[in-house]
Amino acid sequence: EAQVTQNPRYLITVTGKKLTVTCSQNMNHEYMSWYRQDPGLGLRQIYYSMNVEVTDKGDVPEGYKVSRKEKRNFPLILESPSPNQTSLYFCASSLSGRVVDTQYFGPGTRLTVL
Amino acid sequence: GDSVTQMEGPVTLSEEAFLTINCTYTATGYPSLFWYVQYPGEGLQLLLKATKADDKGSNKGFEATYRKETTSFHLEKGSVQVSDSAVYFCALLRGNYQLIWGAGTKLIIKP
Numbered sequence: 212e213a214q215v216t217q218n219p220r221y222l223i224t225v226t227g228k229k230l231t232v233t234c235s236q237n238m239n240h241e242y243m244s245w246y247r248q249d250p251g252l253g254l255r256q257i258y259y260s261m262n263v264e265v266t267d268k269g270d271v272p273e274g275y276k277v278s279r280k281e282k283r284n285f286p287l288i289l290e291s292p293s294p295n296q297t298s299l300y301f302c303a304s305s306l307s308g309r310v311v312d313t314q315y316f317g318p319g320t321r322l323t324v325l
Numbered sequence: 326g327d328s329v330t331q332m333e334g335p336v337t338l339s340e341e342a343f344l345t346i347n348c349t350y351t352a353t354g355y356p357s358l359f360w361y362v363q364y365p366g367e368g369l370q371l372l373l374k375a376t377k378a379d380d381k382g383s384n385k386g387f388e389a390t391y392r393k394e395t396t397s398f399h400l401e402k403g404s405v406q407v408s409d410s411a412v413y414f415c416a417l418l419r420g421n422y423q424l425i426w427g428a429g430t431k432l433i434i435k436p
Binding site: 215242251252253254255256259261269270301303313314315316317318319 | 329331366367368369370371414416422423424426427428429
């Protein structure tokens with residue numbers, strides 16, 4: 212089954228404790244992206260990757276890191292989480308990221324930073 | 326800069342009612358426009374899209390027409406069902422790779 216998986220689905224952590232949210236897709240997609248979803252703000256893009264070893268900042272990259280060492284995986288790293296990073300995070304992938312390509316979303320990771 | 330504005334929710338309707346969710350945008354040129362749906366506990370799914378002015382996107386009984394005169398892309402459905410209860414997001418494409426999203430509109434359908 213074609214899918215985007217994220218782990219963990221729920222995470223409660225404390226300020227400053229480094230964490231990684233994993234994202235994996237099994238569709239051989241070139242393009243992957245991370246979003247955060249906050250009430251009243253919709254989705255905002257954090258980082259995206261157009262292929263292995265090619266990443267770029269989205270609209271809200273501060274406080275986050277990403278890497279794309281393999282085509283299927285695109286982990287999101289919070290080196291020193293802060294309470295304002297409490298949010299619902301979605302990973303997405305598409306064949307090439309171009310205009311007409313549909314993005315497939317993972318189920319989301321709800322992060323709480325205390 | 327580019328932006329998308331959606332009507333605030335929640336929108337509460339009875340089953341079989343007519344649905345309209347408003348979406349307007351601000352952008353340079355004529356970007357592609359999308360509607361995504363998020364069912365409870367799930368990720369977003371593409372519902373429909375339109376890539377140029379006057380195009381009509383449709384899927385699962387939902388429709389939206391790209392109106393460049395009014396910079397709008399309103400979502401409509403003639404007869405909603407309880408299973409349509411979800412959050413609906415309007416979005417526009419900036420450049421080739423970035424989507425700009427509206428805040429989302431929660432739809433509640435009562436039997």
